[in-house]
Amino acid sequence: MPSIKVAILGFGTVGEGVYRILQEKREEIKKSTGFTVDVVSILVKDKAKERMPIKGAQITDNIQEILNNPEIDVVFEAIVGEEPAYTYLSDAIEKGCHIITANKTMFAKHGPALLKHAEFRDVQVGFEATTAGGVPIIRTVTNLLAGDRVKRIQGILNGTSNFILTKMRDEGSSFKQALSAAQQNGYAEADPTDDVSGTDAFRKLMILSSLAFGRQPDWEDVPVLGIDHLEPDEILDASKGDLRYRHVADIWKDEKGKLQAAVGPVLIGADHPLFGIDGVDNAVIVNTEYLGQLTLVGPGAGMYPTGSAMVADLLHVIRQHEAILVPN
Ligand SMILES: NC(=O)C1=CN([C@@H]2O[C@H](COP(=O)(O)OP(=O)(O)OC[C@H]3O[C@@H](n4cnc5c(N)ncnc54)[C@H](OP(=O)(O)O)[C@@H]3O)[C@@H](O)[C@H]2O)C=CC1
Numbered sequence: 001m002p003s004i005k006v007a008i009l010g011f012g013t014v015g016e017g018v019y020r021i022l023q024e025k026r027e028e029i030k031k032s033t034g035f036t037v038d039v040v041s042i043l044v045k046d047k048a049k050e051r052m053p054i055k056g057a058q059i060t061d062n063i064q065e066i067l068n069n070p071e072i073d074v075v076f077e078a079i080v081g082e083e084p085a086y087t088y089l090s091d092a093i094e095k096g097c098h099i100i101t102a103n104k105t106m107f108a109k110h111g112p113a114l115l116k117h118a119e120f121r122d123v124q125v126g127f128e129a130t131t132a133g134g135v136p137i138i139r140t141v142t143n144l145l146a147g148d149r150v151k152r153i154q155g156i157l158n159g160t161s162n163f164i165l166t167k168m169r170d171e172g173s174s175f176k177q178a179l180s181a182a183q184q185n186g187y188a189e190a191d192p193t194d195d196v197s198g199t200d201a202f203r204k205l206m207i208l209s210s211l212a213f214g215r216q217p218d219w220e221d222v223p224v225l226g227i228d229h230l231e232p233d234e235i236l237d238a239s240k241g242d243l244r245y246r247h248v249a250d251i252w253k254d255e256k257g258k259l260q261a262a263v264g265p266v267l268i269g270a271d272h273p274l275f276g277i278d279g280v281d282n283a284v285i286v287n288t289e290y291l292g293q294l295t296l297v298g299p300g301a302g303m304y305p306t307g308s309a310m311v312a313d314l315l316h317v318i319r320q321h322e323a324i325l326v327p328n
Pocket residue numbers: 009010011012013014015043044045046047049077078079080081083084102103104105129130133186187188189190300301302303306
């Protein structure tokens with residue numbers, strides 16, 4: 001049976017999710033693709049940290065051990081921040097590896113360059129997990145673009161913010177209690193400021209903008225607000241009036257073809273498609289010229305939803321590049 005050798009950069013919530021799914025679904029993947037998938041290396045920052053038992057893979061804190069291993073076909077990346085992630089993935093592409101990332105901080109800024117580089121080296125880039133966790137919005141928009149044109153994308157793109165707003169409204173939790181629960185569930189970023197300030201949703205919106213419109217607006221022109229300035233009473237009072245605060249990221253083309261975008265809390269009524277989206281769920285509404293309106297809903301964060309989006313990217317890579325992967 002031919003084997004695909006993979007490395008995982010980062011073994012926190014997301015990296016561990018990828019590893020677990022690849023182990024749990026090993027036989028199914030083998031059956032559906034004809035390949036076994038072997039995790040051969042895992043990159044971490046702190047090798048001394050206690051972790052789940054790992055079979056067959058080497059744990060390293062030295063990226064060169066991965067980049068210099070000619071057997072590795074695919075590099076999953078689930079570390080934190082712009083660097084060293086961008087450099088590691090550029091180097092992996094240069095070595096001829098396919099890459100799959102969940103790192104939106106890095107991809108919002110460097111995604112276009114990585115995609116160009118990958119095209120030149122004839123390798124694939126999977127980035128489904130960068131935006132809306134387990135919701136397959138990247139694949140959906142990519143498919144739509146084959147015969148349609150996106151006019152507007154609007155959505156709840158941060159699971160932590162939606163989880164906090166829901167807990168404050170339904171359970172009367174304080175902001176601090178709700179954020180702490182989001183952290184315990186593995187939803188929040190290492191620095192949750194990005195979640196609650198709107199920055200994380202903004203970055204995801206910029207990734208969608210590149211994909212759907214082929215460009216991003218000037219970042220400085222986009223107003224970005226988080227949920228961190230909302231008072232608990234505002235949330236409860238709204239709900240008494242049958243209204244709900246949702247943290248919404250929105251991008252559209254105006255009449256002159258200029259991209260307009262905004263990110264922030266919006267008060268909506270029961271007739272809005274985002275009204276019923278609770279907890280860690282994300283929802284993305286896509287308006288197109290021919291299809292009209294489509295809404296995708298699902299978990300926007302967490303170990304298994306995010307890990308499964310990355311494994312789905314791997315299956316796509318395998319199907320696209322079978323011929324290249326066989327020689328190992
Ligand atoms: N949590 C979620 O639901 C989602 C997260 N993401 C994104 O996925 C990425 C990972 O998130 P998450 O798993 O939650 O983060 P964690 O903080 O749980 O894990 C991060 C992992 O990366 C490792 N790491 C960090 N910096 C370096 C470095 N410089 N070199 C080597 N290893 C490093 C850490 O090593 P060590 O274990 O030794 O500390 C750790 O294993 C982030 O970019 C995040 O934005 C995307 C979608 C959803």
